[in-house]
Amino acid sequence: MSAAPVDGTSAITVIGHGPAAHRLVQRLHQHGHRGPVTVFGAELHPAYNRAQLLSVLDGTLPPGALELAPLPPGVTLRTGTRITSVDPRRRLVRDAEGGEHPYDVLVLATGSRPVPPPLAGGEDRRAPDIRAPHTLLGAGPVGKEPVVVVGGGVRGTETAYALGRAGHDVTLVHPGAHPMHRLLDERAGALVAATLREAGVASETERRAVAVEPGKIVLDDGRLLAAGTLLLCTGSEPDTALARTARLAVDGGIVVDDRLRTRDPRIYALGDCVRAPGGHATLASAWDQADALARTLVGDGDGSPAPARHVVRPRLPALAVLGPPGALHTPGDDEQVVLSDPAGGRYGRLVLRDGRVRAGVLVGLDRAVATVGRMYTEDRPLPPDRLALLLGTDEEYAGSAALPETAVVCQCNNVTRRDIQQACRQGARDLPAVAAATRATTGCGSCTAIVRRICETTAAS
Template identity: 35%
Template sequence: MRIVIVGGGQAAASMAARLRAKGHEGPLTVIGNEPAAPYQRPPLSKAYLLGQMGLDRLTLRAPDWWRDQGIGLHLSETALSIDPAARVLTTDRGTYPYDALALTTGAVPRRLPAAMGGDLPGTHVIRTLADVDALAPQMREGRRLVVIGGGYIGLEAAAVARKLGLEVTLIEAAPRILGRVAAAETADLIRALHRAHGVTILEGAAISRITGEAQADGVALTDGRQIPADLVIMGIGVLPDTALAAAAGLALDNGIATDSRGRTSDPAIWAAGDCASVPWQGGRLRLESVGGAIDMAECAADDMLGQGRDYAPKAWFWSDQFDAKLQIAGLNAGHDQVVTRAEQGDHTASVWYYRQGKLIAVDALNDARAYMIGKRLIEGGLSPDPAAIPTVADLRVLLS
């Protein structure tokens, strides 16, 4: 069986490794449009941008591994089209007949439209090595950075910039930072952390445009304020990369729609990672996380080999900002109660989410114990009394 994987990220590498580990001995090809072999993306906006981690540590597999596993790794090659009837993938370098095709195309960062200055020199996004390699030389002490977007990518970029000595203003159009992904209690903790490190945060601040002629020189707000800048980072989210799937006629729904085992509307094509959505609680779920990419890719690989099983999301995330670590277990969608537990130490607390009395997620800032216990409770289907969270002396008793 000829298997072709399109994409060069965590899902592609995990799928290829799983296929070989599960006994696939046939031709296996991975096609990525970047010049680097599959690498970790989360450190790009943190350790890599700070210069604390090199490409050798980012790379998921050593070059010899791909050769030893008999996997054809094609870099700097762009997939152009799929012919589902003929089962042929066409790239800018040739054609690849397949028996099974996997799409692990990831996501693409959103930019402000050109009419709002989103394409001006001096504007940046953070998604790929090339993005960060272009940004890093501009992050110099004393320069003025404006970050547009108060999600995790924007906040991480702001933290790195302050560590490097830049003056940082973060602008969020919504009433508060982290509005789509976390409770107000978590946002309060993160806002206090950033302000303690000198980041200026403007919330409820709608953007008129990025200003400048030949170079971005600031951001104009709709209320008339002008925020000067030497460079601008847009951290306004990502969109699933579905262009290839859409052109091939595959079903889309918050990404490339798959069944519970990773198969798309075409029986010979699977999808996994940030580009794909799976059935979940009567709707569809698309997880933008390392854990999700690995689990979905391995589930799809098993299904290709006739060892299919339903994908069970085990959501966990993290975000490093300054010297603080935010760890997240579970999915907080639909929560109707939030309980906060404060611990000793600066910027140390946990936020516990409930839905109809059931514990569904935990945000833990500088509190690894709360994260681990919350994760075990959620995975075990256990829901302690919310009233006990702030008051119990030792969280471990909640496991008994």
């Protein structure tokens, strides 16, 4: 394959305006790209942080938390414009109105789209209001009638929890034996199921929804559940429709090399539309890819995204999962550390290799989430007293005080512990105020607990 024909002045066209595209154009500007950049987004509104949608819907964060930083100067954004085909030979893209737009370099950031389950009767207009999590913004508030959430993966479980806490009558229908069964082992799953019950969510496990009727859904055992709204959280798949029009290789996502280049040297792809590294698409990996691709496109460095080691923090109290999906289920010969206190709602299990975390789950062990999470993402060896670490009583590592002032607490927005302390001292009294002052917590949201604790310890001192 020939070298990428790019330099700091190439005209770059980006298709899709989600968080990945948004971060890319920010980073291009920061890395000194001076050519024209045009972004086409099919949605009517500019990119927003989908990962914060539930925190806004359940009132934890204000609507402003969805906003991303303003676009840098010189970027042309065309919202409400769907690109329908790419012609790599003539080097142009076509929009739905037939308009043609030439490019030097094309970046596909078309994201993912929901995969709805087959539901008999779904076309009946008297069927429940059917939604996917992607469309929660702008779809109007969820009605007062019972809500059924179909699919108990991360998105479905946190959506059911948020709606239950907001006072809705919610049932979660899930084919696994417990919520998030691909990510969590049995004991962690049992604690999450208890958390849902406490939030007033009823669960129908080992069940599927098979059909809808006016005001109801039908389960695979024939029972009917009342449903004014049906939320389909049955997963998503990379949106590769546009890539196929350019005859790019597609295999469980757009196929790219380690520099995010497709087999056409002028076309790159990033975010949820590419085949996910480790089979797990996250906002953090989309942002890592955007940082790396910006460097490639200005010809600065080798531009390969670092191998992702991300912590999944579903929006449920004190829950963190480390490692790729399924890693907990296949510990093999690796050493394991387990702490189980079901009555206290606490459970921790770490799978270790060479004294480093390879996978793990932490429930109700809030203090350990920050410290163990950092050791995992930085691939650092654990201290000898692993149980003290899990309990948060290890003197060296306990609590946020162990973090140096320069430690980056919010990786998404590069906010240090010192920045957060300063904001608190200058009057930011709660999480929304700290978020507004520093942007901490407004990325993937996984630092929320530790930011809150830093605020508390700063206020107390």
